[in-house]
Amino acid sequence: MRNKRNAPRQPLSQSRPKVVSKKVVLPPKKPKISRGAPAVAKSKRTTAIAAAPAKKSSRGLASRRAPAAQRAPEIFARLRARYPDAHCALDFQTPFQLLVATILSAQCTDKRVNMVTPALFRRYATPEALAAAKPEELEEMIKSTGFFRNKAKSLVGMSTAIAEHHGGVVPSEMQQLVELPGVGRKTANVILGNAFERNEGVVVDTHVTRVSQRLALTTNTDPVKIEQDLMPLFPREQWTLLAHLLIEHGRQICVARTPRCEECPLSDLCPSSRV
């Protein structure tokens, strides 16, 4: 073991430099040049954005940052201009036919339902006739719409209730409709809005749910809560048409997998826009 005295000496060139006490004079700080928002602390910046008045879009109207209530009228106007023929896609002549078609449309396309209903309406023209249908025969006629056993039960149950408790006439009140077997609030809204021209609520289906969420008109996922969010944003007389417009937009542009934001008339009003 070598003692401290015998340790090899460090060459002069590698020895530690002497510390020279010298005051370093730094150049004066340049002011930061901001390219976007002013350079403020993150928390302050968030507050600033929230407090800032909503900017106008390129069309001079509410921007995508504006509250839903501010964007809603313009959203409705643009959708109505884009889909002037938006209407109920189910074929029907009477409230009873629409009720049957709407029950069949669960988990099925309107196009498929429209292929099935003409023969069904000929065979069972009234609630009394459908109430007396043989299950096997009815199931066979509606088989292609899917879930045909449950749907057949709902159709017979609904028809029996109308025949026995409403004199064979479809009721036009929400409460009476939702008490019918197989009829929920969504189906009741379809009947009231399209067969009775009564705006009692907004039909919330899968398209209305998706498009409303992307447009930040709602943050809810439950259809009843989504309906409650939408109703105060639009005048009552627009509720039925609103659902048709959102459904049409969901089918044509704001499709489930990859929305076509680049051709969307709402892109400057939509917080989810990819353009």
Ligand code: SF4
């Ligand atoms: S901008 Fe895109 S996400 Fe928004 S509504 Fe249009 S298609 Fe849907």
